[in-house]
Amino acid sequence: MVDNYAIILIMILTVLGFGALLLSIGVLVRPYKPTPRKLQSYESGVPNIEPLKGRYTPRFYVIAILFVIFDIEAIFLFPWAVAFDQLGLFGLVEMVLFIVILLIGYAYAWRRGALEWV
Amino acid sequence: MDNPVAVALTLEDFKILIPHAIVLAVALLTLGYGAIAAPSPGRNAALTVISVFGYLGAIVAALLLTGQPRTAFSGMGALDDMAVFLIVVIAASALLTVFISAQTIPAWDMPLGEYYSLLAFSTLGGMLVASAVDLVMIFVGIELSSLSVFVLAAFAKRRRESIEGALKYFLLSSFATAILIYGMAWTYGVTGATNLNDISLRLATYQDRTAPTLLLAALLLIVGLGFKAAAVPFHMWTPDAYQGAPTPVTAFMSVAPKVTAFAAILRVLVQGLGPLREQWVPLVIVLSVLTMALGNLVAIAQRDVKRMLAYSSIAHTGYMLVGLAAFRQIGGGDESIPSVLFYNFAYAFMNIGAFGVLAWLQLHGKGTTIDDFNGLAVTAWPQAAAMAFFLFSLTGVPPLLGFYAKYFIILAAIEAGYTWLAVVVVLLSAVSAYYYLRVVAAMYFGDPAGAPTPARTRFFGVGLGAMVLSVALFGILSGPVLDLARQWYLAL
Numbered sequence: 001m002v003d004n005y006a007i008i009l010i011m012i013l014t015v016l017g018f019g020a021l022l023l024s025i026g027v028l029v030r031p032y033k034p035t036p037r038k039l040q041s042y043e044s045g046v047p048n049i050e051p052l053k054g055r056y057t058p059r060f061y062v063i064a065i066l067f068v069i070f071d072i073e074a075i076f077l078f079p080w081a082v083a084f085d086q087l088g089l090f091g092l093v094e095m096v097l098f099i100v101i102l103l104i105g106y107a108y109a110w111r112r113g114a115l116e117w118v
Numbered sequence: 119m120d121n122p123v124a125v126a127l128t129l130e131d132f133k134i135l136i137p138h139a140i141v142l143a144v145a146l147l148t149l150g151y152g153a154i155a156a157p158s159p160g161r162n163a164a165l166t167v168i169s170v171f172g173y174l175g176a177i178v179a180a181l182l183l184t185g186q187p188r189t190a191f192s193g194m195g196a197l198d199d200m201a202v203f204l205i206v207v208i209a210a211s212a213l214l215t216v217f218i219s220a221q222t223i224p225a226w227d228m229p230l231g232e233y234y235s236l237l238a239f240s241t242l243g244g245m246l247v248a249s250a251v252d253l254v255m256i257f258v259g260i261e262l263s264s265l266s267v268f269v270l271a272a273f274a275k276r277r278r279e280s281i282e283g284a285l286k287y288f289l290l291s292s293f294a295t296a297i298l299i300y301g302m303a304w305t306y307g308v309t310g311a312t313n314l315n316d317i318s319l320r321l322a323t324y325q326d327r328t329a330p331t332l333l334l335a336a337l338l339l340i341v342g343l344g345f346k347a348a349a350v351p352f353h354m355w356t357p358d359a360y361q362g363a364p365t366p367v368t369a370f371m372s373v374a375p376k377v378t379a380f381a382a383i384l385r386v387l388v389q390g391l392g393p394l395r396e397q398w399v400p401l402v403i404v405l406s407v408l409t410m411a412l413g414n415l416v417a418i419a420q421r422d423v424k425r426m427l428a429y430s431s432i433a434h435t436g437y438m439l440v441g442l443a444a445f446r447q448i449g450g451g452d453e454s455i456p457s458v459l460f461y462n463f464a465y466a467f468m469n470i471g472a473f474g475v476l477a478w479l480q481l482h483g484k485g486t487t488i489d490d491f492n493g494l495a496v497t498a499w500p501q502a503a504a505m506a507f508f509l510f511s512l513t514g515v516p517p518l519l520g521f522y523a524k525y526f527i528i529l530a531a532i533e534a535g536y537t538w539l540a541v542v543v544v545l546l547s548a549v550s551a552y553y554y555l556r557v558v559a560a561m562y563f564g565d566p567a568g569a570p571t572p573a574r575t576r577f578f579g580v581g582l583g584a585m586v587l588s589v590a591l592f593g594i595l596s597g598p599v600l601d602l603a604r605q606w607y608l609a610l
Binding site: 101104105107108111112 | 149153154
């Protein structure tokens with residue numbers, strides 16, 4: 001019992017120590033010559049046109065929530081597909097019910113304009 | 119090959135979910151239809167009809183499934199008769215809320231489809247808790263129930279108070295949820311089971327029932343559930359959330375989540391932690407006295423009737439906790455849990471009724487302060503009479519429903535040997551008469567201050583009428599209803 005926790009503790013310490021070691025080696029070894037161009041958020045990318053502290057439109061939030069929902073659907077679908085043979089008809093019915101409920105939510109979101117980007 | 123995912127599910131298992139499936143159908147239909155059809159009075163009427171028949175169907179289905187206690191889904195759920203009783207109370211409170219919402223919500227420019235859908239989801243969560251015999255199912259049900267209510271509390275999204283109250287409710291409730299699940303984790307850690315019957319069986323074999331781990335588990339569970347039931351000192355969110363929410367929502371959230379919380383309390387503390395009775399009863403007694411005292415005393419100072427009813431709903435939690443404190447053992451001769459069940463039943467009708475009249479008043483261009491009730495008996499006598507009826511019932515005036523609810527609680531307390539607790543209930547009921555009857559006095563003796571502006575309120579009449587009838591009729595029939603509660607509880 002205690003041994004198991006000791007292993008976890010050793011792992012935590014190893015990870016912390018190793019991370020600190022690598023970072024400090026980097027600081028000691030790498031050259032440091034900052035230029036304004038290098039300090040941009042996307043170096044070698046499109047130049048910033050406004051500061052990053054600006055406000056975001058809440059549409060991102062709606063899209064993110066919708067994304068999470070369908071992401072979770074996919075997460076449920078994978079194990080179901082793997083175990084499809086064992087689950088049989090029961091699994092199929094359950095999954096169809098699940099997807100129908102999700103589709104109603106999808107239709108609702110679509111109909112209420114959550115997917116439109118004006 | 120050994121089948122690792124084999125779950126022994128039969129069609130019988132799904133039978134216990136028929137009432138839940140009907141409410142789920144209501145939620146999906148109202149959501150879908152509300153989004154597809156263009157807003158019109160016809161659409162709103164159709165949505166209301168779907169909801170009304172859905173809840174009626176769920177109540178009838180639950181009642182048809184009584185008398186044959188079956189556990190299903192490998193012991194996760196059971197539709198025993200106590201579950202049926204609680205399901206009927208929760209579905210009935212949703213039904214009554216529909217009646218007082220049908221015209222108020224569209225009149226205040228809120229989308230009715232989403233409103234009914236969230237109402238149904240919250241009801242579904244409560245019903246799941248009522249028929250759950252497993253800590254995990256109880257948790258899922260409580261979350262479904264409260265998440266929907268958070269959104270409903272913020273439904274008047276252009277009003278600052280609504281957002282503020284909903285945010286407070288959301289944050290404190292999330293906090294309580296964390297405590298609750300921590301308590302469940304400790305319970306599981308000590309007993310090694312999440313099924314409440316297993317927990318009870320294992321606890322009964324323990325020699326040392328005052329082990330710190332067990333006490334911690336019980337404490338965390340009581341704190342978490344106390345938050346959801348709005349018991350003092352975990353009531354901080356209640357007044358603001360109740361006052362900020364649209365009045366029909368307040369009516370619903372003062373009843374359904376509370377009944378849900380009590381369903382969880384009955385399942386967890388009585389069915390699961392029953393063997394630890396001697397450890398948790400003192401705690402429940404302290405909570406009940408604090409809750410009754412603070413709820414009743416602070417309600418006196420309120421000029422706003424909505425806020426006053428919020429504090430009064432805290433006080434009613436206290437009365438219900440008194441019934442719980444009288445618990446001795448599951449089985450014959452124990453009047454405590456039937457009295458709690460009956461109190462929940464009674465509370466649903468009279469409290470939604472009182473909030474209903476308030477919503478009616480707001481729909482007719484009035485505010486919610488006590489001055490808005492001045493002379494209502496002259497300008498709108500049926501509504502004034504209904505309000506007086508509900509308030510008398512909340513005070514506990516015989517022969518109304520509220521009187522019998524309190525009577526059975528007091529009886530249970532005395533039988534359990536807590537005579538002093540019964541005296542506290544009576545004294546604080548006398549205090550409550552002051553603030554309830556002040557509204558009645560304003561309605562009947564105050565000078566009429568402008569007639570209410572007319573508005574279409576067809577459903578209101580039906581709903582308020584049904585509630586007045588129930589408060590009177592079930593008051594007279596309280597004996598049979600309590601017998602039913604007792605008999606159904608004994609079938610546990």
